Amino acid sequence: MTKADIVNEISKSTGIEKITVQKTVEAFMDAVKASLTNNENVYLRGFGSFIVKKRAQKTARNISKNTTIVIPEHFIPAFKPAKTFVIKVKDQVKN
Secondary structure (H helix, E strand, O other), rough: OOOOOOHHHHHHHHOOOOOHHHHHHHHHHHHHHHEEEEEOEEOOOOEEEEEEEOOOOOOEOOOOOOOOEEEEEEEEEEEEHHHHHHHHHHHHHHH
């Protein structure tokens, strides 16, 4: 499902114009990005959490040049679904 599909679904189910829904969805995504950029997690009860994960420093190998490089520690955005969300998806996939 793409962002356009999400906008269409919300517009159909609520009766709100697509342009308004699109602005709302984009504002939500901008708010999540801004929060994660400021190292603040976003918690949506019953849905999940957008969090910032710290990746430790590690050594990697370039096989073609037979050299090793050090990848410094860094932070990445991640999504952790809520338990109720995970259970609902598991139940739907089984059926």
